[in-house]
Structure formats: structure tokens, C-alpha cells
Amino acid sequence: MDEEMDVDEPAPAPALASSSPPPPAPPPPATAAAATPPTTPAPPPPETAAPVAEFTDAHCNAQAITPVAALLKSFQLDPTKYAVVLDGRRLNNKDAVFRPLWRFLQRQRRNGVAISNAGSSSQIQSQSQSQSQPQPQALQTQLVPAQVFRTLFHLQILPMELVPEGAGDEDDDDRAADPLPETMRALLHTAADLHARFPDTVAQPCAALVRHVQLQMGQLLMASTKAQPAWLDFLLLGDQVTVATPDSDSAIAAPQPSAAAAPTAVPWRYLLPFAVRRDYYVQHYLGYARCLIRLAPSASRMGNIMRQKVRLDRAKVLSAAGVLLNLFSHEYSLLEFQYRDEVGTGQGPTLEFYNLVVAAAEASFPTLWNSGAKPYLMPRGGAVSAQEWAAVQADHAHELTRREQRQRHADSAASALLQPPPTSAAHETATAKSVESGAAVLRVLGQLMAKAVLDDRVVDIPFHPRFLALVFDPRIDAADSGIPPATLADVADVDSALAKSLQSMLDTPDPAGLHVHFEFDGHDLIDNGSDVQVVTRADAQRYVSLVSDLVAGATGQQHAARAVRTGFEWVLPAGPFATLFTTAELAAIFSGSAAHDDEQWTRAALVDRGGLRADHGYSLGSRVVCDLVDWMCTLPATDRRAFLTFLTGAPRLPIGGWTKLNPPFTVVQRSAPAPDQFLPSVMTCANYLKMPMYSSRAILEERMRVAIGDGLGSFHLS
Secondary structure, three states: OEEEEEOOOOOOOOOOOOOOOOOOOOOOOOOOOOOOOOOOOOOOOOOOOOOOOOOOHHHHHHOOOOEHHHHHHHOOOOOOOEEEEEOOEEOOOOOEOHHHHHHHHHHHHHOOEEEEEEOOEEEEEEOOOOOOOOOHHHHHHHOOHHHHHHHHOOEEEEEHHHOOOOOOOOOOOOOOOOOOOHHHHHHHHHHHHHHHHOOOOOOOOOHHHHHHHHHHHOOHHHHHOOOOOHHHHHHHHHHHEEEEOOOOOOOOOEEEEOOOOOOOOOOOHHHOOHHHHHHHHHHHHOHHHHHHHHHOHHHHHHOOOOEEEEEEOHHHHHHHHHHHHHHHOOOOOEEEEEEOOOOOOOHHHHHHHHHHHHHHHHHHOHHHEOHHHOOOEOEOOOOOOHHHHHHHHHHHHHHHHHHHHHHHHHHHOHHHHHOOOOOOHHHHHHHHHHHHOHHHHHHHHHHHHHHHHHHOOOOOOOEOHHHHHHHOOHHHHOOOOOOOOOOHHHHHHHOHHHHHHHHHHHHOOOHHHHOOEOEEOOEEOOOOHHHOEOOOHHHHHHHHHHHHHHHHOHHHHHHHHHHHHHHHHOOOOOHHHHHHOOHHHHHHHHHOOHHHHHHHOOHHHHHHOOOEEEEOOOOOOOHHHHHHHHHHHOOOHHHHHHHHHHHHOOOOOOOOHHHHOOOOEEEEEOOOOOHHHOOOEEEOOOOEEEEOOOOOHHHHHHHHHHHHHHHOOOOOOO
16 A cells, blocks of 8 residues: 655654554454354353454454554554453453464463364364473464464454453563573573683684574564564573563564663674574564565565655755654655656665765765764764754654654544644744754654664665764763763774874873863863863873763764664664674664675676676676676776666665665666667666667766766656
8 A cells, every 4th residue: 555745745644554454344243253162162251242343264364463453443443442352351452463362372381282283274172181281383383373363262352341350451471481591591691701701713603593593583473473482582682671662563562672771782692693683673673564574575465564655855855854754754654755857766766865865964064074084974073062952852752742642643533543633834844944953964864774774775874883883872861871981092993183183192292382272173171171271291191081082982972872863763762773783783784884895896796696687688698798797896986886876776785785685686688779879777666777788898888877977866767
């Protein structure tokens, strides 16, 4: 399902969860949803508690892992006035249907009841006390949600006043029923200790552990509904695990690092490679629909994600981003963009939107950024004042209140779902103007980062790794953060020229002759610092320490990092990122990995490893394709970015390189009566390069450069 809107029109956020199917007509009242097996009869409801709706086979297939609240909305029922009851228990409206069913099966297993598949149906069979309990793995593989709905459970929708007394909400302590083995804790802590003592030697992932984790994470229905065992969360998140409710399609409680716990990463994180930890994040924080689409494409039909299309003006992309991301970035729908007076739509223009916002943020606020940190984006020390940060906080709180009001309005009644609250034009204008401050721009970039993760967009938001580490450090929110101060080595990593200057100051035998005062870049380093001169070598050491923390530490970057983190958490929780990923991995997620970029621009990566495909008139051995590969291998860094933007809409490759492009990079023949007179063209949504059969490599290079120069900045039919 797609929705379109123009950025100048009123833009209310979608009221329905995007994963919900179109609401069917409410079925007539009935008495029983499904027959229950005689061995475990469901407690009969009171005679007056006749259910108002049945679960049909269609609902079983479409709603197997949908939120309970969305299930009620599909019947056009108010979630505050009706409840779903399973076996005498009221299900939590914020939970997913499949998860309580799985808990029910776990309780049955602990009580000596097994699940077996006989033919095409499932049955519950009582076990004698002498029989051993079934293996959890066998139980998981036999579970079929549709069969569970139809043959095992007595699901009812009842008015609140008719819910049996004592039904209550589904308990939340079932996941902790199976305690984590102490031997596992001891082994993990031993591995962490070895890694701390020998970081270069003990740093390889554990293949056996990876196999077990992948086997467990392969249970996608369990993973997408947060029914995984406790040991998996402990392995990935450590002792910092708490339970919180993410804002996603399933609204299921997901494990999160505790804000009060130590913000350091899990010390045994190295035992699992980046790809496994990233899959865990997708499964546990991005909702069941995206979990199925990304990790099990064959089952993607079970996860329906609405597409929200927005039309905007290229000349006002930054101010438009401030409005649009406030309205739509936290929605579960896929956000797509189209530009006025251009026919192109889909993945290409959307990826370019992310690139345009970053470029506009850098060009429109040159005084915000540390020029010595290029090619990274690093705010100048103290560039975001406390007043700017307070204004962003106030605007964020106001937007959060409006967001909660829209959600309450959506839940108030089924009829209200079609009549969202009007959008205040005055406030939207104020929101757009607020992007003129540095703190507001950083908040927009934080929203952009999180939305790119949620929608699986390839973006290039090149924040400096040092700054990213501060953004995702939970201590940054505290007034006295406790983050260790930055050193001269940290300054050298950010701004090498400044570090050399500070080092020369330390090497000067008489600092008084430098006539330096305790101020830097317009900021007093101490009280009345502009009037206090650096005289002694101890003063010089103090001066260098204060400047280092202003430029690269929490003292100078706290408000800027808070602004980015606030924007990120508007969409996704930031805590798991610091726990699951290293600083280098965070930089790779948001801006690619420059360390291995050269390896991707070789014949081995493009041809031998399948990074490029040829079709419709060409093969990998065709002369034109070989000329194209040879030309691509000679491109400098700036031309690589231009070529990728021309081909895909994004200026960098995804993590993993050419082979991870989706759809894959494909070269096809463009039919033309005089090939040398025609330019190549692309389909960015399909990563298709349509190349005429040029007579020589020189003509191919010249035609490609003209096409890239003319094609950037617009999307038209070719």
C-alpha cells in the first residue's frame, strides 16, 4: 500500500501501523473461534461473555504475528474497550499475537505437555511423569502459527466489562523461566578476560558459537516476536539487559542495554562477527516485517510495509527535511521521495535525498564544522551552545507531545482513524525555520541516520568516529558525564594540524613568549580565560589539556552529540548500538568503510566475485563490458562517488561491497543506430546501466563522463 503527499500540503502522520492490512468488514458475532483439543480444554467464558468476533483462516494467515492492538483495529474495534482473550488470559495490546501463544506452549511444556505434528494438523498430547520432556528445538521447528490459531487455541474478542475476573495481562516473566547456565557466564567472562590481556592474539570469532547463534536466530518467527531464549540476549547484550518497548510495527518488548548500567561494550563481543550482531539488531529492534523481508525474503509476504511517498523541492531540501523527518521518520512505513518537475521515483531519488540533506547541512553551516577534520564531519568544539541545545530540547518535547496526541487520537475510536488531527501550519513553519540553528541541523542528521537504518538505505553521513562514539555513549546525556577527557592523541586523530601546533607549544621552553591566553576559538577555557596568560610549562600543559577536551572530548562536543542522539532516538533506540557495535563498525554503517574501498574497485571484486552482471546483449566477456571494468578500476575517489551516485543514487557502496548491492549492478546493451553518438543511461531503482556498444574504450570513457556530469541532480525518463 502506498501513500503520496506533497511537502507543501498538510502532512499528518499515518494513524495506522503500517504493517496492518486494510481493515476488513467486522464479522458477525460468534461464540467460538476454534475448537480446542479435549485434553486441554479452554476454560469456558461466562454465558454473557459472548465474543464479538471470530478468527477465521484468513486472519490466521494474515495476522499470525501482528500486534494485538492492530488486530483489534482490523475489526474496527477500540483497543481501549475490547480485549483479546486466550485460554482465559487477557493479552497485552502492545504485544504480538504469536508471542503469547509461544509462551502458552512453553507453559504447557513445563507442565508435561508436548506438541507433535501428526499429518497436517497439530495435537496436544499428555505425557506421563516418567516420560522425558521434548527438546526445545523440536518444539520450535514443529510450531506452525496458522495451525496454532485454528486447532489449538480458543481466541476471543470480548468487551472489557465481560473479560473474566483475574484474566489480567499476559505475564512478562516467562522468558526468564529458563535460567542462564552459570557455566556459560563463566566461559564468557573468561573469554573477555583473555581478550583484555591479549587483544591482538585473542580476537577471532568463535565458529562453534556462531553456528549455535545462527541456528537459534534462524527461528525467524520467534526472533521477530522476541520469544528467543534468555541466553541469546545475554550473549549479545551482556548484563546490561533490561526490557523496553521499541516504537515499531510489533510494539513488543525488546531487550535493551540499561541506561544505568556501565555503557561499555560487551567484553566478549568479538566472539561474534559483525554480520551476526547486525542480524540480531534487525531481528530485535526493527520489527517483524523488516525482520522477515531482510532475513527471509521468501517469507516477506507475511510482512507488509506501507510506502509513504513525499514530493519536495530540491532547492529547499534541508528545511523540508526538518518538517518531513519530524512527521514521518518515526513511522514504520518506508519513506520515499520525489522531486518536483521530475518523473523519477523510488530508490534512486530517495537515496539522493539523504545525500542532498547531508551536503546542504555541510554547505549551509560552514562555521558549525571543524575544517581540519575533513573528509569527516566533526562539529567545532563548543559550536553548539547551551541555548541552542535548550531550544532543540523544547522543540523535541513539543513534537513528542504532538506525536503522542496523534497516537491517542488514532486509538480513541475506529472512526477517528480516517480523520487525523489537523497539522498546525504555524508550527510547521517554525519547525522549518529552526533548522537554521546548528543544534537543529544535528538533530535532523540524527533522524536521518536512524531512518536510514530502519529503511535499510545506503547513506553517507561521514561523522568522525570520535564523534560517533560520543553520540552513542549513554553517559553523554548526564550533566557530569564522567567520560574521560580527550588527549592530544585524540586531537591528532581529529585535526592533525592543530595537534602539531599544540605539541610545539608543549615543546617550547618559555610559553610566556607565545603570548597565549586561556581561550580558544572564541571560548574561555577557564573563568575570564581571555585575561589569563599561559606563562609556565604547567600552564601550557593545562592549556593543551583543556583545548584537547574542547575540540575532541565531551566538554566541547556534549551539546552537539546530544542533539544527534536526540534525533536518532526519535526513530530508534540508541543504546543497543554502543553495545553491539564498535566505533569502526558504527562509522561503516553510516558512511562506509574507507579502509577496504580500494579492494572493491578491482577486476576481482567486479568480475571474479560477482559484483557485476551482464545481460540483454552483453556477457562478462564482451569487449564493452571489459572496457567498462578497466575504466572503473582506474577511477579516483571523487569520480567513484560520482559514478555510484549516478548509478544508485548513493555516493558509496553498502557494507560488503558490490555483491551486497540490491538489486545487483547489471550492465545491459542499449540499442542505438549510431552507438557512439548516444550516452549511457541508468535505472537507479534497479542499478541498471544501459550501455551502447561503443567502438573504443576512449569513446566509452568520454561518453560516461558526460552522462555522469549531465545526469547528476535530476531524475528523468531515458
